[in-house]
Amino acid sequence: MQMSVEVRESSDTDRPRFPATERPPVATAAATLTVWGTVRAWWRDPLDYRWLVRTLEKRAALHTMRGFIAAAGATLALITGLNLFSAAGPQGWVRQVTVFNTATAVVWAVSWALGPWPSERRSLVLMAGADVLVTAGCLAESCRLFGALSLMQLVVTGGYFAMFHGPRVLVLHGGWSLVSVLALTWLLLHDHTGDTAEAASVVLTMAAVTAMLFPALHFCCWVLRMDALTDPLTGLLNRRGLDYYVSSWFGPRAHGPVCLMTVDLDRFKRVNDTLGHAAGDRALARVASCLRATTPAGAVVVRSGGEEFIVAARLAAAAATAAADRLCRAIEAEGAVTASIGLAVTTTTAAGGLDDLVRRSDTAMYRAKRSGGNRVCMAG
Structure with a gap:
């Protein structure tokens, strides 16, 4: 069944936020670290x-x-x-x-x-x-x-x-x-x-x-x-980083649901054309910061290319829908751009794994764009 979630406006005060201390090292790959912070991230980072x-x-x-x-x-x-x-x-x-x-x-x-x-x-x-x-x-x-x-x-x-x-x-x-x-x-x-x-x-x-x-x-x-594995502009992981960290969530020994959100900024080309590429880069950096602050603890946040981002988390359908709605509202509240979000949820033992999840969420994202943007659509 296909589902479209319309986005309502909201103020900054009613947007749920997750403490920065709950963010995993993998979600903020290029976050500012101290010497000991870097060593601690190295020690905690799993080698797949x-x-x-x-x-x-x-x-x-x-x-x-x-x-x-x-x-x-x-x-x-x-x-x-x-x-x-x-x-x-x-x-x-x-x-x-x-x-x-x-x-x-x-x-x-x-x-x-x-x-x-x-x-x-x-x-x-x-x-x-x-x-x-x-x-x-x-x-x-x-x-x-x-x-x-x-x-x-x-x-x-x-x-x-x-x-x-x-x-x-x-x-x-x-x-x-x-x-x-x-x-x-x-x-x-x-x-x-x-x-x-x-x-x-x-x-x-x-x-x-x-x-x-x-x-x-x-x-x-x-x-x-x-x-x-890091995108130099936003400090998020890149597409290869997504594969490195999330592919281990699938397999015979894995368990639980996995959701993936494809976040594509609406009419972003107009920002570059009217304000210049430097302004576009600043907008991308602000969206990246917004994603870091709003995504659930344990999520992996990625800039997959251009104005497209991916968020992967271990959430079931209901929680994933609520999280995607929060992301959409948070990006809109930043003021510069809005986003179309495609959401797909699967189990860790499902056939196709990460590639299938990316394909499904991408298809749902394009459906959100065709519906006018600034909304969440869930893959069937």
Whole structure:
């Protein structure tokens, strides 16, 4: 059933507002942040593993990445295998541990080279297992200095965590690396009559490489990614940002309704033609601020291009209709322009996902425009 919601005029005082503190980091991508605010946003921002894998697949880069990871596993197998043939190689039970690690590294490399790309959970299990095996092999090494230096193998798993998992997983890996370094340093001091300077050098070197490097690189990549997902004029997310944050709302494990509003400014070309493009840019920025202030908490706000915006939220039909009506009235109250809003609501398990929701809301928006604009139309 199609529905059209006529817009009534209202004053600023009767428009519901949501506190700015309730806004999620993703909805105000380029909001002014302090240093600690930026670090906090990085820490809280989820890394969508499935989106990243899909992006690599679209760019025909997934097979290349698979080759790199398999080559890293083969290199680890070669390192531990060569140690078995060394004159000062492991003996007794330590040799058995080394053989086990070598065989596991071979299987690990083959599975990455020939098997399917792992799910997010399996990816974490594989890399956490690699962390444990690397540390176990280094602790079992008879030459403590060589064992400490062999902890550099944790750089391989650290690099993977930095690329495919969020900062919290990376910090856990860094903590594991530090514990491994400290354990090997204690063994080094115990077996080498307490050379404190040598132990301190090993600790600082290993800590810098295994625990400090990758969080810094991950943070830098996050800043660059956020810049690429942000519209420079309004500070909102762009169309790619919508896909990055909202595509994870759909899938077998997702639940609950999702609504999407396509907001298109009415007769915006007249603003540019009569007042100039600078005035048009200022109007777009004011609308963006209005959307930030009026959309429900947890919503993702996007400038998809030109004078068109998209708002995605986890709302059922009734709440979504009320929210869209508030948006329409709030934009009208700004004075410069009005907006036609198309609204579509679906479940997270529905076929078509985000693309279908965008298509339906876009169709409803054009129906609102044909009806005279400054109104909300809901997709059937």
